[in-house]
Amino acid sequence: xxPDAAGTVPSAEEVRDTTDPHTATEVPRTHAVTIGRDRSLAxxxxxxxxxxxxxxxxxxxxPHPPARSFNVGDRLFSWLTAAFAGLILAVIAVMIATLAWxxxxxxxxxxxxxxxxxxxxxxxxxxxxxxxxxxTVYTSxxxxxxxxxxxxxxxxxxxxxxxxxxxxxxxxxxxxxxxxPSIVYGLWALIVLVPLVRDHIQPPLIDHFGNTPFFSGxxxxxxxxxxxxxxxxxxxxxxxxxxRDVMLAxxxxxxxxxxxxxxxxxxTTWKVVVPYARSGIIGAIVLALGRAVxxxxxxxxxxxxxxxxxxxxFNFGTTMPATIxxxxxxxxxxxxxSALIELALILxxxxxxxxxxxxxxxxxxxxxAGS
Amino acid sequence: xxxxxxxxxxxxxxxKKLAIRDMNLEMKPNKVTAxxxxxxCGKSTFLRCINRMxxxxxxxxxxxxxxxxxQNVYSRGVDPVKVRAQTGMxxxxxxxxxxxxxxxxVAAGPRLSGKTRNKKELDALVxxxxxxxxxxxxxxxxxxxxxxxxSGGQQQRICIARAxxxxxxxxxxxxxxxxxxPIASYKIEELMNDLxxxxxxxxxxxxxxxxxxxxxxxAFMLAGEDFVGELIEYADTKTIFSTPKxxxxxxxxxxxxx
Ligand SMILES: Nc1ncnc2c1ncn2[C@@H]1O[C@H](COP(=O)(O)OP(=O)(O)O)[C@@H](O)[C@H]1O
Ligand SMILES: [Mg+2]
Numbered sequence: 001x002x003p004d005a006a007g008t009v010p011s012a013e014e015v016r017d018t019t020d021p022h023t024a025t026e027v028p029r030t031h032a033v034t035i036g037r038d039r040s041l042a043x044x045x046x047x048x049x050x051x052x053x054x055x056x057x058x059x060x061x062x063p064h065p066p067a068r069s070f071n072v073g074d075r076l077f078s079w080l081t082a083a084f085a086g087l088i089l090a091v092i093a094v095m096i097a098t099l100a101w102x103x104x105x106x107x108x109x110x111x112x113x114x115x116x117x118x119x120x121x122x123x124x125x126x127x128x129x130x131x132x133x134x135x136t137v138y139t140s141x142x143x144x145x146x147x148x149x150x151x152x153x154x155x156x157x158x159x160x161x162x163x164x165x166x167x168x169x170x171x172x173x174x175x176x177x178x179x180x181p182s183i184v185y186g187l188w189a190l191i192v193l194v195p196l197v198r199d200h201i202q203p204p205l206i207d208h209f210g211n212t213p214f215f216s217g218x219x220x221x222x223x224x225x226x227x228x229x230x231x232x233x234x235x236x237x238x239x240x241x242x243x244r245d246v247m248l249a250x251x252x253x254x255x256x257x258x259x260x261x262x263x264x265x266x267x268t269t270w271k272v273v274v275p276y277a278r279s280g281i282i283g284a285i286v287l288a289l290g291r292a293v294x295x296x297x298x299x300x301x302x303x304x305x306x307x308x309x310x311x312x313x314f315n316f317g318t319t320m321p322a323t324i325x326x327x328x329x330x331x332x333x334x335x336x337x338s339a340l341i342e343l344a345l346i347l348x349x350x351x352x353x354x355x356x357x358x359x360x361x362x363x364x365x366x367x368x369a370g371s
Numbered sequence: 372x373x374x375x376x377x378x379x380x381x382x383x384x385x386x387k388k389l390a391i392r393d394m395n396l397e398m399k400p401n402k403v404t405a406x407x408x409x410x411x412c413g414k415s416t417f418l419r420c421i422n423r424m425x426x427x428x429x430x431x432x433x434x435x436x437x438x439x440x441x442q443n444v445y446s447r448g449v450d451p452v453k454v455r456a457q458t459g460m461x462x463x464x465x466x467x468x469x470x471x472x473x474x475x476x477v478a479a480g481p482r483l484s485g486k487t488r489n490k491k492e493l494d495a496l497v498x499x500x501x502x503x504x505x506x507x508x509x510x511x512x513x514x515x516x517x518x519x520x521x522s523g524g525q526q527q528r529i530c531i532a533r534a535x536x537x538x539x540x541x542x543x544x545x546x547x548x549x550x551x552x553p554i555a556s557y558k559i560e561e562l563m564n565d566l567x568x569x570x571x572x573x574x575x576x577x578x579x580x581x582x583x584x585x586x587x588x589x590a591f592m593l594a595g596e597d598f599v600g601e602l603i604e605y606a607d608t609k610t611i612f613s614t615p616k617x618x619x620x621x622x623x624x625x626x627x628x629x
Contacts, residue, residue: 164429253466257530259427261480261537262456271479275470 096348103342105334114342120307120323122331127339129320129346134309136319136347139224139299140292143231148285151239155281158240159247160269171244178237186298189230194221194302197229202314217314220304225313227303231295235288242287242362246280247273249366276365283361290354294347296321320347373400373571374440374540376421381435383416383425390416391600394435396590400540403563403572405586405608407579409623412592413600414575415463418543421573422458423451439541456484459534459542459570464550465526467518467533474514476529477501480537496536503569504532505562524555531562542566544574548581560585579624583612591620 069075100107106114106127117128154174158167198221209215217223250273258268274281304316305326318326320343331337381394391413398404406414419425420433423444436443444454467476477497487493497514501507506528510521518529527547534542544563548556563585566572576582582589589612590605604611604620615621 251466253462253464254468256424256427256460256462257466257468257533258479260422260424260455260458260460260462261483261533262452263483264452267483271483272468276468278470 092352096345099341099345099348103338103345105338106342107338109335109338114339115346118309120339122327122333122336125333125335127335129339129343131307131309132318132320132323132343133346135224135303135317136293136321138309138317139228139231139303139319140289142224142228142313143235143292144285144289146228146232147236147239147288151236151284151288152243152281154236154240155243155247156269156274158244160265160273171241174237174240174244178241182234182295182297185230185234186301189226189298189302193226193230197221197226201225206314213311214313216312220314222302222304222316223314224303224310224317227299227317227319228313230298230302231292234295234298235291238288238291239284242284243277243281246277246284246362246365249280250276279361280365283358283363283365286354286361287358290351290358293319293354294321294351296325300325320344372540373402373567373569375400375438376541376571376573377438378417378420379436379438381417381420381433381437383413383420383434384432385428386430389599391420391592394420394602396602396605398571398573399588400571401567401569402587403567403574403585404588404590405582406573406575406590406592407577407582407623408592408600408603409594410577411598411600412594414577414592415545416600417592418460418545418573418575421541421543422460423454424460426451456480456537457539457541459531459537459539461527461530461534461542461544461547463546465523465530467521467526467529469517469519471518472515473510473518473521473529476518477532477536479533484537486538496538497532500532500536503535503565504528505558505565506532522555524551524558527551527555527559528562531559535566539570541571541573544572546575546577549577556581579612583608591615591617591623593619593623 069078110117110127114127114129115133116130118130119126119128120131121127158171158174162170198219202219202221202225205215206217206219210217254272254276255268258272259265263271299319300322303318303322305318305322306316307318307323308315309317324340324343324347327336328340331340376398378394378396382392383390394417406417408414416425419427421437421439421444423433425431425433433445436445438444439454439458442449444451468479471479474497477500478493481487481493481496487496498507498511501510506525509525510529513520518526521529527550531542531544531547548559551559560581563572563574567587574582574586586608588606589608591603591611592600593603594600604615604617606616611620612624615624
């Protein structure tokens, strides 16, 4: 078929403008046939858009309903999987509901002020969560500050620099690190990190920066700094391995394009790979933040456990999970128990939100590569 | 003005696997040379040997000499990064950088090499490149928008503009239209004709009609029973398609295999 007159056949771009993007690549075959040796016939001049009907005439019939499976097994299976998926949601909902119910005493008693008052006095039954919340935020952010750059660099090394064999074996080791139980990290921190910090890190820092609010105090070893340090080691594998997966999902065609422009590996990494994977890398960091916020044993073992918050990294402190694990067995009285459970509720909500954000960010990068 | 590209005994390996063997051919400036042959015969591999992109793949090696102009790009002391910067390459699937705008995509190369001294020069270079890629009028009002918002054909022309912004002597295209619809392909083919006025154009295609339409010279490659690609026949396009000397070329162009 030939276009009957110049101006009635839209060019490819115009077809695209008026149709939905998914069908847009399907240029009508009738136009395709006109392309050949005779170029004069092939494409009508620009400006013919007016000839394209502005309103799409609806077809005569409605679409048929989607096909249903007639296989009993199939249908049973799809119901079953849906039921399990629903069950998981239900478990989460039930957990939040029970935590909220069990902490109703302090929720009613303090309302929002529970979040920002800082007296935690079981003897007089007064509870404010500010030290635990601030302590959690402080240690977690500090851990991120240390772990994020190193984790991303490790991922870059694994994906962009290391030979395949090193990538596989080192990647394996990184994942092993993530599997070490946190009590082991805690013990190791007590045995190795605490003396190291006390003898070799704190004295010089206190000498030089002791007059700033961040490094004042005594070289004890235990405290917020050491807790952040062990946390950063614990979340490093998360950041490194997820960033690695995300960067592996960056198509090689992207690297090729940059390299072919005369970019070095280094330039390609920073100008193409990292920007492409950016949201996934941020996702990895947020996920690690979620881990840090919820981490219990290792932190509790080295943070010193005082219900106060201080800017100084060398002070004792606490976090939400550390407070709970430290005090739950000795918590007597309705209010005390309720306060601890409310901490758990806050913790759960925060980690769910952080995880959801992280998954979303990671998925945004990997979904493209997966399709 | 394009540069002559001459391959002397070019062989290429992926690890221990030999992919192409002893390729000898000279590709002329201001002409379009097409590399044709069945899938897997080493067309892409050979093309990537020209600008030293082959070595980007881990354990990939090249033997032989490749002259681009009066430089052997495989002689000792030649920086592959510089070789690539002096050659434009366009790939099978449009691969604009999704995190960059149309402008930034085209400006990516010049920014790397620092060849423009200021914003004004860069603007001019970007415009010139987009004009050469026959895309300027379609995108001049949306230079700040992401390149991935364009159609497939436009994206491929962005990639061509990006390659041209390097002001290369040689433009290498690896099946640049195989992911495009016929109309978009047609526009790219038309562009080839303009490009050869300024560059040496070398294009891989497995579409014989395309080669016949646009190429001045055609090289036919084929992998034999040992799966190693070789140059079978190289001549002006007319000869290859009307009076090929080699039986295998004839079989291929008459559609008897491949
Ligand atoms: N990255 C790679 N690793 C290993 N072998 C490869 C790689 N790329 C291509 N090959 C092999 O090299 C040969 C030539 O491939 P290629 O140059 O892509 O062929 P063509 O472009 O003609 O289809 C094929 O046998 C292919 O399997
Ligand atoms: Mg190929």
